[in-house]
Amino acid sequence: MQGESSLPQLLWCYAVAATIKVLLIPSYHSTDFEVHRHWLAITHSLPLSHWYYDETSEWTLDYPPFFAYYERFLSIFANLVDPQIVHLHNGLNYKATSVIVFQRLTVILSDLWLLYGVYRLTKHLDSLKRNLIWVLVVWSPGLLLVDHVHFQYNGFLLGWLLLSISFLVEGSDLMGGFLFAVVLSFKHLFAVAAPVYFVYLFRHYCRGGLVRGFGRLSVIGAVVVAVFAAAYGPFFYHEQIQQVVRRMFPFGRGLCHAYWAPNFWVFYIIVDKGLAFFLRKLGFNIQAPAASFTGGLVGDSSSFAVLPQITPLTTFVAVLLGLFPCLIKAWSDPQPQFIARWIAYAYTCGFLFGWHVHEKASLHFVIPLAIVAVESLEDAKHYFLLSIVSCYSLFPLLYEGQEYPIKVLLLLLHSILMWFGFSAQFTKDEASETEEQTNNDESVWSEKSRATSGGKEWFGIGWIGKVYLFGLMVVELWGQILHPYILGETFPFIPLMLMSIYCALGMTYSWIWQLKRFLKLS
Template identity: 65%
Template sequence: MRELWWYIGVVTCLKLLLIPAYHSTDFEVHRNWLALTRSLPLCQWYSDETSPWTLDYPPFFAFFERFLSFFASLVDPKIVHLHEGLNCKSPTAIYFQRLTVIASDSCLFYAIHRLARNFGPIRRNLLWILVAWSPMLVIVDHIHFQYNGFLLGLLLLSISFLMEGRDLAGGFIFAVLLCFKHLFAVAAPVYFVYLLRHYCWGRGLLKGFFRLSVMGITVISVFAAAYGPFAYHGQIQQVLLRMFPFGRGLSHSYWAPNIWVFYIILDKMLVFMLRKLGFSFNPPISSFTGGLVGDVSSFSVLPKITPLTTFIIVLIALSPSLINVWSKPQPKSFSRWVAFAYTCGFLFGWHVHEKASLHFVIPLTVLAVQNLEDAMHYFLLSIVSCYSLFPLLFERQEYPIKVLLLLLHSLLMWLGFSYLYRKTELCEATVAANKLGGPHKASSSGEFKICSMTRIYLFGLVIIELYGQFLHPYLLGNDLPFLPLMMISTYCALGMTYSWIWQLRQIIRL
């Protein structure tokens, strides 16, 4: 247990050192949520427009902000002042909000502890290193500013209960998670099919119906606790409108590295070719490279993509996993199914943020410390996902931080996986030797290795980074400022697409 506190202490010290670092507009978003939940009655939380950063998370997160606002008012009343506190960047506000993120990570630490306690010491320590010291969480939560560690802690808690066969507890925690952040709902079909098949089905008619009723009542009770107060005030429609702002368009201002990157680029290429042939376009060409938030879902040549289209595509992409869940509802495979679901949502979803890659990278860590193939896949995916977050930190003073975080993470992965699987092979060889009564050489096939294609692809990340940081400003100056971001999104989208195909193959093989 002492080494676990050591991991927590090291990463907490790093987070404390990063308190003065750059923070995004998400910092003001959450400060405004502190103010409006403290200053306004509940019936006005989802209709207030004092700030452009309106409340758009589910009710439990609003209650969480309300809870934090009590302490914020004691630290500095201006933090929770709805009007005077706008764009508040006082040292007390910065320290308070940063410390709330650090404190909320205790949920993540407890979830890691629950998951790792059934592993051997090497696997347990490696899981702590890869999750608790995740550079993606440091970049997104403790520099850019969000509460993903807390939310992912709830997800891992749910997975840990389900892997132990405690289905009711796992379903309850996932329902709670959905009432904190609805974007986790992409995995809801997996949970529904698994719990129906594993918890309710095949238990006999009466017992199965009883279990289904218990699970249904549990989930409904969670949602009633979250949305009931707003239903009482007639605010449900307003809450849902805020939670699902489909007018924001297919792509975020910085393209998440998913399948729609290729769709957008194809549209641009067709426009270029048709213009050369003398065609004109009315309305004007869509501006996906403007770097602005807004409705950027229109295309000049290709058909427009609607939210319903992306929803159907995600379900189709997810269907092999759902079939597998129903046919082979094994608790040990649940983390894989959840990760695949979030990969589908990331790759094919509507208005995906680049930060959503955390939703599948973190659950895949559980598999990486148990299986060699998963470890080699995770090595590539975690590097690509972390690098895709680099544009979030665009100020010069944070550049060395994000580079060092990624390099350190890559080194720890390499050393950790190499030691883990080499040690495992040696142990297996010793056991085999004892059984055979003689020496037995460990097979090199069990060693952690990176194939040549992976090395070439990762080297491409280095080339793109060197171009964006050094060559682009020298060659083009201020022209085409969005080009380096487009290159990062496109190249990382190749890695993400490969990951989805790889995960699909593993699920089919189960």
């Protein structure tokens, strides 16, 4: 009954967010908007056997088949709205009002799946925690900027992930595994968490003796195979699976994306640049690589002047090494209440050490971490800082002047809402908190470690966190005012570089904090 009574409140939360998104329909959109429009045209105009071969546009289809099927479904309605939307030879950047409104609305409506995922995860929580998670997820400024301005379908995809987590938390491992296989068939970049799923399900679901364990392993294996067969089977039939895989994994794109995602490789790049500079000063003949990392928007750069070259295999090994402590914990103590932490940590590893990481990939761990942010004061402090850093790191995606007030206002409003939400959650009398803990001993969301002071809990980020956030403002002040005033158009890459380096410090801190946290708790 508690979950049912909360549904109207969640729908109201969605309606508020949808209203803002509708107001942003005329705003800037990236090339991803045309990418998805072209995918509508490909899947509507061509037979399935031609989808992954089409090169009518440079925006070739490179998502797994379930997403292609989803585009095919949307194309039915697009054709009814405006046949030109799904015309394959309509040229690039079709910008009619019909296509803008249609595609924007498809993202808004697809967010209902995210809403369902959040609902399932929070329906058993008390109202304060539940409402706070809704604010963190449904009103996420990062999701709004990426999906509803820049343009993508991350909310829809993350809805599948949250649904998977919700079933795992409840102990429904088979359904959780099934849903994860589904999201992998929508977007393969979610595969970073696959080792965590495999180890956890093998130890938690397949336990109970050799015969029973093997039987359960066979069942869950069959479920996963069935999902992949539904996704990839038609392409096996047409002997196109190699082409599909080739499109999904274009390793030739380089180590870094167009803008330096704030991860470990930022530091590697800076060290390489610094070494090259000093060695040249010492008289060494150090040649800069043809594709420079400091050309503004980096593109396909992946060459280094001094340090060893980084290959996709290198990043794959780095991600696995980062995951190793998490896999050990999932193997030794596979408890459902920690699965959200482990999955978020896996995506953090993928973000920090992965190949050609998009800055938008931070949503893969920021959204799941919202679920555990309400469990303890320490989790709340960490999430407060991480959410701000993640959102700020997305600012370069919206580089036009008219969107600047929007992204700043969204981040400020979200920070204020988080502050008041966490303060309401953790500024409580110790007695009432103890009573609540006693009443929730059976809940998987219970958190036994509480920070108290003078009989109360207080939400605050400490002086180090405050200094770091002040540094964010300094970086933004430099990029928006001081750099143009002092240097003009000279060294145009410096503002982006500083933003990436500074946000990378925050992301690296989050990775270390998450690692220490789950090692301590589990």
